[in-house]
Amino acid sequence: MLDPKLIRHELEATAARLLTKGFELDVMQVQSLESQRKGLQVETEELQGTRNSQSKAIGQAKSKGEDIQPLLNAVANLGDQLDSKKQELEVVQSRLNELLMAIPNVPDDSVPVGKSEDDNIEVRTWGVPTEFTFTARDHVDITSTSGKMGFEEATKITGSRFVTLRGQLAQLHRALIQFMLNVHTIEHGYEEIYVPYIVNRESLTGTGQLPKFEEDLFKLDDERDFYLIPTAEVPVTNMVRDEILDAAALPQKYVCHSPCFRSEAGSYGRDTRGMIRQHQFEKVELVMMVRPADSWAALEELASNAETILQKLGLPYRVVNLCGGDLGFAAAKTYDLEVWLPGQGKYREISSCSNFLDFQARRMQARWRNPETGKPELMHTVNGSALAVGRTLVALLENYQQEDGSVRIPLGATVIHGRRDSYLTRELELCAICRYILIFRVETCLWWVAAKLLEEKLSSSYAAAHILPLSRRTSLTRLQPSCRKTSMPFTQLPMILSFCLANAWSLQRPTIGP
RNA sequence: GGAGAGGUGGCCGAGUGGUCGAAGGCGCUCCCCUGCUAAGGGAGUAUGGGUUAAAAGCUCAUCGAGGGUUCGAAUCCCUCCCUCUCCGCCA
Numbered sequence A: 001m002l003d004p005k006l007i008r009h010e011l012e013a014t015a016a017r018l019l020t021k022g023f024e025l026d027v028m029q030v031q032s033l034e035s036q037r038k039g040l041q042v043e044t045e046e047l048q049g050t051r052n053s054q055s056k057a058i059g060q061a062k063s064k065g066e067d068i069q070p071l072l073n074a075v076a077n078l079g080d081q082l083d084s085k086k087q088e089l090e091v092v093q094s095r096l097n098e099l100l101m102a103i104p105n106v107p108d109d110s111v112p113v114g115k116s117e118d119d120n121i122e123v124r125t126w127g128v129p130t131e132f133t134f135t136a137r138d139h140v141d142i143t144s145t146s147g148k149m150g151f152e153e154a155t156k157i158t159g160s161r162f163v164t165l166r167g168q169l170a171q172l173h174r175a176l177i178q179f180m181l182n183v184h185t186i187e188h189g190y191e192e193i194y195v196p197y198i199v200n201r202e203s204l205t206g207t208g209q210l211p212k213f214e215e216d217l218f219k220l221d222d223e224r225d226f227y228l229i230p231t232a233e234v235p236v237t238n239m240v241r242d243e244i245l246d247a248a249a250l251p252q253k254y255v256c257h258s259p260c261f262r263s264e265a266g267s268y269g270r271d272t273r274g275m276i277r278q279h280q281f282e283k284v285e286l287v288m289m290v291r292p293a294d295s296w297a298a299l300e301e302l303a304s305n306a307e308t309i310l311q312k313l314g315l316p317y318r319v320v321n322l323c324g325g326d327l328g329f330a331a332a333k334t335y336d337l338e339v340w341l342p343g344q345g346k347y348r349e350i351s352s353c354s355n356f357l358d359f360q361a362r363r364m365q366a367r368w369r370n371p372e373t374g375k376p377e378l379m380h381t382v383n384g385s386a387l388a389v390g391r392t393l394v395a396l397l398e399n400y401q402q403e404d405g406s407v408r409i410p411l412g413a414t415v416i417h418g419r420r421d422s423y424l425t426r427e428l429e430l431c432a433i434c435r436y437i438l439i440f441r442v443e444t445c446l447w448w449v450a451a452k453l454l455e456e457k458l459s460s461s462y463a464a465a466h467i468l469p470l471s472r473r474t475s476l477t478r479l480q481p482s483c484r485k486t487s488m489p490f491t492q493l494p495m496i497l498s499f500c501l502a503n504a505w506s507l508q509r510p511t512i513g514p
Numbered sequence B: 001g002g003a004g005a006g007g008u009g010g011c012c013g014a015g016u017g018g019u020c021g022a023a024g025g026c027g028c029u030c031c032c033c034u035g036c037u038a039a040g041g042g043a044g045u046a047u048g049g050g051u052u053a054a055a056a057g058c059u060c061a062u063c064g065a066g067g068g069u070u071c072g073a074a075u076c077c078c079u080c081c082c083u084c085u086c087c088g089c090c091a
Helices: A004-009 A011-019 A027-063 A069-074 A078-101 A139-144 A151-157 A167-187 A201-207 A233-240 A292-312 A359-364 A389-399 A411-416 A431-439 A445-456 A460-473 A479-486 A490-508
Strands: A121-126 A198-200 A226-228 A252-261 A280-290 A317-321 A333-341 A346-355 A367-369 A376-378 A380-388
Touching (some): A004 A011, A004 A027, A011 A027, A027 A069, A027 A078, A121 A292, A139 A389, A167 A252, A167 A280, A167 A292, A198 A201, A198 A233, A201 A233, A201 A359, A233 A252, A292 A317, A292 A333, A292 A380, A317 A346, A346 A389, A359 A380, A380 A389
Antiparallel strands (some): A121 A317, A198 A226, A280 A380, A317 A333, A346 A380
């Protein structure tokens, strides 16, 4: 919701800025409703004032034992007058409110002017679009032989725009979620949070999905006005609804994995192939509540946090600054991260990071106490996906496809060292990666090597060559002496592995405050 | 699902029709006093809206939410929501 003061005092200028978002504000209607509101509200409150003072006078007279009948006569028809004025005011106010709630946020000055995604501005790119010596397939073709991605199956179970994943694909999907959560909690300092996936009308109004975009949501057939969440942004951001936080409580940084449910009404015929656009998908979302002065820096930080995931996965992408016409309802500015999809031969959105300024906060009455003024002030909200899990899976499959139809994902290299020299190679060799990502912290290479050795039954000389140098970079300094002494005989590997498993959590856990 | 209790300001807690936006306490802020492991005294301290360019001031609303009774409702009546306790059921 925009600041009502903008509507009252800078109506024309605001309307002009909204036009860059493709929104035509009915200036005449707003003006007329606003002047009606002003008049009616003043009259109503004056009537209430007289009623209050008259009633008080009656009370005083009565306690003195005076005759109150004349006073009663004086207020005889005050109630009726008040009722009718109240009703008039309510009508005007609800129409005005309806109008205000439907006005989108005003784009920031740094937002490019434009009508559609063609007018978005590329801010930067990372990596180069993957090239193949053969014709690249899309993820549907890649998985068609193994049958591990089930579109027909899901259609039978539910309908179109759903999917089933099996075996290694399901494991990789799960592993990606863990991986993203681990990176954001351990490396970027977000607090992981679990929230309801069903929310009420107030929450959706707070973040801006309602009242305008009801058709995009799945509503429960329930008199309680419950909806499935279209994004974790809704429950997470609404945690601060109707709250006044201490200045010290900001910034708040949350990472939340959740399923997302979108009806995709109005997108008939778009992205019907594959799992790009689904009614249900998983997403890891970053949400920040910050002081107003910090929100622009927070947007940059949050976007770069999301980029980290793509970089660690070695996926080429670009960052675009959305133009006014492509900007979402509540956003003042949005960076989209677009990952390269060889199957489509283009960049596709995999994350959307936005600064909402105080737009959501005003709807939610989410405030903080500014120590300089001592007064409650609206906070700013910033959020973004990091990342959409289904699309990440698609990007991995398509970018790491091999000519023979297999997929080799060099996560061992990219995630751990930022190099691509040590592959795990097998047909859809995802399982080992899953284990690695599920259990271990990104940098603790030792454990990964140990697991790999066990699995691959590699020689002890390999162990000596790899484990010793790696262990120096890890926090497992306690292992170093024994490694040196024994040159890591192969027989000790099971012991080391179990040690690692037992200590993985406590060793990797970051320091948590009191 | 059954039975009962309850929802009041940052927190605790009083208040069953009339200067109650709300006693008292705690906490917090400021001031005063006092040289000793501290205490005492005083003042202030809700949120939203309107009026205003803004502030001050004035004013309206808010005691879980919504309706009703009344000149007047935190207080009486109705509906709903939520919390707690006990029982039942259950991942």
